[in-house]
Amino acid sequence: MSSSAASSSSVLMASSSNISNFLTIKLDRTNFPLWRAQIVPLLRSRNLLSFIDGSSTCPAAFLTDAEGKLTKSVNPAYEDWIQQDQQVLSWLNFSLSSTVLSTIALSTSARTTWVSLEKRYASQSHNRILQLRSDLMRTTRGDLSIADYLDKVNALADTLALSGSPFNDDDLVAIIMNNVGPMYETTVASRSSS
Structure with missing residues (x-):
């Protein structure tokens, strides 16, 4: 050798x-x-x-x-x-x-x-992407803390990005804001941009 x-x-x-x-x-x-x-x-x-x-x-x-x-x-x-x-x-x-x-x-x-x-x-993966997008659209805060909710949403968004199908940032913020309300706008803006 x-x-x-x-x-x-x-x-x-x-x-x-x-x-x-x-x-x-x-x-x-x-x-x-x-x-x-x-x-x-x-x-x-x-x-x-x-x-x-x-x-x-x-x-x-x-x-x-x-x-x-x-x-x-x-x-x-x-x-x-x-x-x-x-x-x-x-x-x-x-x-x-x-x-x-x-x-x-x-x-x-x-x-x-x-x-x-x-x-x-x-x-x-195509079917998985469709499922992830659906999960992201339907993810609600429920009893989660704001930090845990944002982590959950960001994890889904990151998985979509790794799958080659990133979610538009503006759409992601809109989904989050619809679920957490305007009193968390500053928190959402800082967490979703990181």
């Missing part, structure tokens, strides 16, 4: 022991945008995003000789690539709820797992 491959392997192994510190949200049927918001930066920070976006392809398993004929010598680049791909796959699997993991358990590469997850759960 080359020194750069050994260095890459040690970085992967060292960082995998702390992966639970970075992957706090497990993917379930309802939180694909939130889950994606944590897994993509993690992979990008370790130069591993190419394993899920398809831009990194597996090298040939065996080396070729000077005449271009396959030899029986295993390609070290192939072994390194497989190791990194399986590391990414294990991180993906670690970040899935048991229900979701059971749907991709037969996937053998990070890319096929990612494609399967996107196909299955990103398509549900």
Whole structure:
């Protein structure tokens, strides 16, 4: 194994022991945008995003000789690539709820797992966005303190933004003001702009 491959392997192994510190949200049927918001930066920070976006392809398993004929010598680049791909796959699997993991358990590469997850759960995101927008429109203060109510509304708005469907700030303030009344106008203005 080359020194750069050994260095890459040690970085992967060292960082995998702390992966639970970075992957706090497990993917379930309802939180694909939130889950994606944590897994993509993690992979990008370790130069591993190419394993899920398809831009990194597996090298040939065996080396070729000077005449271009396959030899029986295993390609070290192939072994390194497989190791990194399986590391990414294990991180993906670690970040899935048991229900979701059971749907991709037969996937053998990070890319096929990612494609399967996107196909299955990103398509549900549209329905989830509609549900979140409806929840936001119907959220009332009830017995909540003003701070707790604003946190609840902001959490829904943030989830919509992560889903790629941000809610207009003016509309958000109007919804809040309709539920809390004019005596909280200053509080609402300061909290919703943060």
